[in-house]
Amino acid sequence: MERACNFSFHVSAVAAAIVYIYFSTVLVFIDRWFGLGSSPGMINAAVFTFIAVMSVSSYRRAIYTDPGRVPSSFVPDVEDADSPIHEIKRKGGDLRYCQKCSHYKPPRAHHCRICNRCVLRMDHHCVWMNNCVGHANYKIFFVFVFYAVLSCIYSLVLLVGSATVDSHQDVEDSSRIIHVISGLLLVPLCLALGFFLGWHFYLILQNKTTIEYHEGVRAMWLAEHLYSHPYDIGTFDNLTAILGPKVLCWLCPSSGHIGSGLRFKTKYDALMGLSTPD
Secondary structure, eight states: OBOOOOOOHHHHHHHHHHHHHHHHIIIIIIHHHTOTTSHHHHHHHHHHHHHHHHHHHHHHHHHHBOOOBOOTTOOOOTTOTTOOOOOBOTTTOOBOEETTTTEEOOTTOEEETTTTEEETTOOEEETTTTEEEOTTTHHHHHHHHHHHHHHHHHHHHHHHHHHTSOOOHHHHHHHHHHHHHHHHHHHHHHHHHHHHHHHHHHHHHTTOOHHHHHHHHHHHHHHOSOOOOTTOOOHHHHHHHHHOSOGGGTTSSSOOOOOOSSSSOOHHHHHHTOSOOO
8 A cells, every 4th residue: 555755855865875876886987997888888788777677676665555554444453263362561461552643553563653543563764764663564665675775786896897997087087086085985885885785584494574574673672581472483484574565576676475473363363453464
């Protein structure tokens, strides 16, 4: 399900960075190193363009895909045998109820103060997408980060290669500024996005969200014992629960198949909207 998206400075900055990196890579780095008219130049331009298209398409889908809403009719059934997990408040032990939205919260759902609503399987609110990362768009978000890292590393390699090529003085003077600006942009992007990709891959392997990770650390600190994550169903099952059952489609910018964190599907999952997104 798509949502409306208002103007965001952060999204505009990301879009401007994508445009700058693409055109500087194709028109400057590849042309300077190989020549756009040569076979290696055309091949590199085609490969980089494909990665850029995948980045842009996944970024757009991550922005416009609703992360998941809690059904207004949801009421937890504590006597349902098919619902083995019920999350409760830290204080009082009552079932989790959102005072702002005036409804009960399913397991793994949290209220986002920026979006001003509860989000299913909320990971975090991303200002660079002007959207929450949750149940319905987490895979799309992860795929975008993957292609963003790939494109930044690819562009950086082409930048370094083109900088080593001898050229005429006038051409070198005109492209030196582009090389410097691109280097200052690409190096921190590669480091930051690479760390971010590794962090979320670690979370996927354990079927955790960023919120659940910090809650687990807090639980270990308070209880002084190892915290057992209730949604961890094994490494491969965790991967398929987030990225989908078809391995060849793991890097496609689609919602995929996102499970509830349980090995089996129940009527409780369907009620929560945690079945396979359309």
